[in-house]
Amino acid sequence: MPLHINTPLVHSRALSILSGKSVLLKLDALQPSGSFKLRGVGAVCERFAQQGKSTFVSSSGGNAGIAVAYAGRQLSIPVTVVVPESTTDHAKKLIAQESAKVIVHGSSWMEANALAQSMLEDPSVAFVHPFDDPFMWSGHASMIDEVVAAKAHFDCVVLSVGGGGLLSGVVEGLLRNGLAHIPVVAIETQGADSLARSVSAGHLIELEAITSIATSLGAKKVCANAFELTTKHDIRCHTVSDLEAVNACEQFLIDHRLLVEPACGASLAAVYEHSHDLLADFQAPLVIVCGGATANPMQIQNWKKQLSS
Numbered sequence: 250m251p252l253h254i255n256t257p258l259v260h261s262r263a264l265s266i267l268s269g270k271s272v273l274l275k276l277d278a279l280q281p282s283g284s285f286k287l288r289g290v291g292a293v294c295e296r297f298a299q300q301g302k303s304t305f306v307s308s309s310g311g312n313a314g315i316a317v318a319y320a321g322r323q324l325s326i327p328v329t330v331v332v333p334e335s336t337t338d339h340a341k342k343l344i345a346q347e348s349a350k351v352i353v354h355g356s357s358w359m360e361a362n363a364l365a366q367s368m369l370e371d372p373s374v375a376f377v378h379p380f381d382d383p384f385m386w387s388g389h390a391s392m393i394d395e396v397v398a399a400k401a402h403f404d405c406v407v408l409s410v411g412g413g414g415l416l417s418g419v420v421e422g423l424l425r426n427g428l429a430h431i432p433v434v435a436i437e438t439q440g441a442d443s444l445a446r447s448v449s450a451g452h453l454i455e456l457e458a459i460t461s462i463a464t465s466l467g468a469k470k471v472c473a474n475a476f477e478l479t480t481k482h483d484i485r486c487h488t489v490s491d492l493e494a495v496n497a498c499e500q501f502l503i504d505h506r507l508l509v510e511p512a513c514g515a516s517l518a519a520v521y522e523h524s525h526d527l528l529a530d531f532q533a534p535l536v537i538v539c540g541g542a543t544a545n546p547m548q549i550q551n552w553k554k555q556l557s558s
């Protein structure tokens with residue numbers, strides 16, 4: 250039994266009327282850990298458990314850390330998540346309530362990650378990378394298997410890009426289901442646009458800093474696989490503003506009664522705010538509602554006020 254669930258696939262009446270297209274939503278916000286990450290993380294953790302690993306370590310204060318904590322509890326394997334001081338109390342609570350040990354260390358992810366890496370000298374300890382792991386991508390690909398098994402019709406996939414694990418998984422899912430011709434619309438927020446900038450530069454670049462509020466998209470550099478895929482598959486990179494992403498979160502909560510992070514709002518903004526330009530070539534977009542457990546309604550309102558002033 251996998252640790253993730255087969256999530257609902259729903260036709261969005263609200264988004265379809267708004268865009269004049271037939272919009273399908275893959276609701277991975279409903280994974281028990283609150284995001285799609287559980288698909289890949291669950292597969293990786295199950296394999297480590299079979300290999301006899303006795304501790305899992307993560308350095309993500311976001312949805313990857315939460316998914317590792319959830320997987321460890323399900324597999325009865327202790328989990329340690331090292332997070333930087335910038336991690337919110339809410340995120341720490343979400344990790345801790347999955348019975349994982351939270352260690353706060355350093356002012357940035359680099360320092361937290363360095364401490365996590367130093368724990369790996371013991372061969373029974375397994376490190377779970379948040380996005381750069383081919384086995385994780387295969388786990389993420391299961392979302393496309395489910396859509397295909399449901400015999401759904403779609404002519405593009407809209408998704409958000411952080412480190413590129415979700416993108417890698419979705420493309421793998423398309424390929425293994427004979428859908429290599431289906432384009433992917435890859436959305437980032439401005440200030441977390443490491444893939445879009447790499448594509449314009451023609452080579453893999455690293456951002457100097459992340460300036461977007463969509464912290465779950467905040468990888469300064471995407472994994473090499475994600476960049477390589479842009480040269481092999483029809484992947485169209487676009488950016489939206491933080492305000493567009495936040496507005497999309499607010500409207501999606503009203504339309505579909507689901508609270509998601511701005512990282513996911515970015516993909517929804519492609520439909521709410523940009524269906525006429527970014528989706529002009531398509532009639533039946535499949536939007537990956539990747540979710541995000543750290544969202545909170547007051548914060549969405551606060552961001553909206555700050556960003557629109």
Ligand SMILES: *Cc1c(COP(=O)(O)O)cnc(C)c1O
Nearest residue numbers: 312411412413414415512540541
């Ligand atoms: C991790 C995450 C992303 C980005 O996924 P990558 O595999 O890093 O590209 C998008 N949205 C949410 C909610 C996430 O947790």
